[in-house]
Amino acid sequence: MRVSSIHPVILCGGGGTRLWPVSRKVSPKPFLPLVGEETLFQQAVRRVAGDDRFAPPMVVAGADHAAVITAQLGDCPGARLVIEPAARNTAPAIALAAALLPADAVMLVCPSDHHIADPDAFRAAALAAAALAREDWLVSFGIAADRPETGYGYLQRGAPLPGGFAIRRFVEKPDLARAAEYLASGDYSWNGGIFAFRAGHLLAELAAYRPEMARLIGEAVAEGAWEAARFHPAPAAFAAIAGESVDYAVMENTTRAAMVPADMGWSDIGNWAALAEALSGAADAAGNIAQGAADLIDCRNVLVRSDGPRISAVGLEDVCIIVSGSEVLVTTRQGAQAVGQLPGAVNQ
Numbered sequence: 001m002r003v004s005s006i007h008p009v010i011l012c013g014g015g016g017t018r019l020w021p022v023s024r025k026v027s028p029k030p031f032l033p034l035v036g037e038e039t040l041f042q043q044a045v046r047r048v049a050g051d052d053r054f055a056p057p058m059v060v061a062g063a064d065h066a067a068v069i070t071a072q073l074g075d076c077p078g079a080r081l082v083i084e085p086a087a088r089n090t091a092p093a094i095a096l097a098a099a100l101l102p103a104d105a106v107m108l109v110c111p112s113d114h115h116i117a118d119p120d121a122f123r124a125a126a127l128a129a130a131a132l133a134r135e136d137w138l139v140s141f142g143i144a145a146d147r148p149e150t151g152y153g154y155l156q157r158g159a160p161l162p163g164g165f166a167i168r169r170f171v172e173k174p175d176l177a178r179a180a181e182y183l184a185s186g187d188y189s190w191n192g193g194i195f196a197f198r199a200g201h202l203l204a205e206l207a208a209y210r211p212e213m214a215r216l217i218g219e220a221v222a223e224g225a226w227e228a229a230r231f232h233p234a235p236a237a238f239a240a241i242a243g244e245s246v247d248y249a250v251m252e253n254t255t256r257a258a259m260v261p262a263d264m265g266w267s268d269i270g271n272w273a274a275l276a277e278a279l280s281g282a283a284d285a286a287g288n289i290a291q292g293a294a295d296l297i298d299c300r301n302v303l304v305r306s307d308g309p310r311i312s313a314v315g316l317e318d319v320c321i322i323v324s325g326s327e328v329l330v331t332t333r334q335g336a337q338a339v340g341q342l343p344g345a346v347n348q
Contacts, residue, residue: 005055006130006196007105008048009097012041012061012069012112013087018271018337020345021327022305030112031068034269035278041112042072047119048108049076053127058082058100059112060093066230085235088243091250092217094195095206096233099221103200106130109246111193115278117265125262128163129196137258138205138251139196140167142189144263148179151270151337153191153247155259156182164260170252189259192266195246202250209253216241272320273333276303292323301333 016029023029030041038046048054056078061069063083073079082096094109101107108126116122129139142155142165150173158168170191174182182188207214216237223234251257267278276289283289288296292306297314304311306323313321320336322329331339339345 005105006048006053006126007055007101007107007199008057009094009107009109010041010044010057010059010112011090011093011109012059012065013084013090013093014113015348016113017340017345019269019275020339020342021324021329022322025064025348027068028065028113029269031065031072034275035115039072040115040269041069043115044110044112045073045076045079047110047116047122048126051123053123054108055105056080058097060084060097061112062087080229080231082231082233084238085233086239088238088241089245090193091206091210091244091246091248092213092238092241094197094246095203095213095217096221096238098197098199098202099217100231101199103198103203105199106133107197107199107202109195109197111268113269114192114194115265115267115269117278119264121262121264125260125264126196128260132161132164132258132260133196133198133201136198136201137161137164137256138202138254139164140251140257140259141192141194141262142259143192143266144261145183145188145190148176148183149190150174150176150179152268154179154182154188155191157187157189157259161258164258167251167257167259170247170257189261190266191247192262192268194262195251196260201256205250205254205256210244210249213241213244213249271336271339272303272322272329272331273336276301276320276333279303303333 012030016023019029031039033039058080060082132139154171156168158166220233220237224232267274269275279289287301288299290304293310294304295312300317302316303320311321318333320331
């Protein structure tokens with residue numbers, strides 16, 4: 001394996017509860033065919049497969065999903081799986097992978113549950129990000145913002161860099177008025193949670209800003225063990241880590257934060273409204289999307305997904321109707337963010 005290759009690190013975490021009742025703990029969002037016939041995880045793997053600029057992927061996930069990951073990887077020579085003993089957010093997951101790679105390896109950190117409509121644009125952004133990472137920049141993908149979205153964090157562009165920009169500041173999820181200002185300024189991108197790091201530099205920055213996490217990661221790796229192509233960190237050391245996102249632990253503290261612009265048809269498929277947006281190419285003239293048996297009369301911008309019963313609706317607008325097994329969900333698109341708070345989603 002060449003250190004000069006880009007090493008994809010695919011993170012499989014989170015329950016995807018805002019896509020309940022289809023996404024459930026036993027079969028969460030990454031492993032479902034939501035956009036096309038392949039699952040989101042399979043799409044993430046395919047985006048870097050068959051291209052010798054990218055090494056085989058390293059997948060970081062919990063033990064509960066090891067079997068489905070192995071099945072969905074299929075014939076993927078060289079792929080490795082890192083089994084987290086406990087869920088501790090993205091900073092420890094990424095640091096685990098970094099500690100298992102050569103110090104000079106450039107790692108491309110990708111969530112397993114995003115949709116990217118333009119894989120060529122993704123790979124071009126990855127190459128630009130890798131070039132900056134080799135110069136010890138910690139690089140985020142700055143997703144091209146096309147609407148005043150209040151559900152994402154934002155990156156403000158700073159000084160130009162080769163292929164990208166320094167990050168002037170990170171902005172938490174704004175209200176609608178501020179989001180509109182950011183969009184109008186042209187200086188802001190969405191923070192899509194995709195990163196490129198030189199493994200050794202990421203670990204050094206983690207040690208500077210979160211020394212206890214870095215120490216425990218080192219211990220978990222030193223006392224862990226490979227079992228064929230699976231790595232098992234030491235459970236006690238890893239469980240002792242205080243979980244934190246890589247944004248809070250490192251990116252918002254470092255003086256070497258950079259971004260590369262990425263206009264690649266990205267969506268985090270974070271809720272049913274986002275899925276409807278990602279599937280908009282399949283909508284009828286009234287903006288309706290039907291997956292499964294459905295009769296819609298005088299409806300506009302309605303998403304229907306049913307794995308069984310026929311759904312019949314009249315006169316609805318901007319509504320999502322989801323049937324999965326014995327569960328039925330009805331929400332407006334605006335209310336879709338709150339689906340994860342429903343008892344059915346929480347109490348699985």
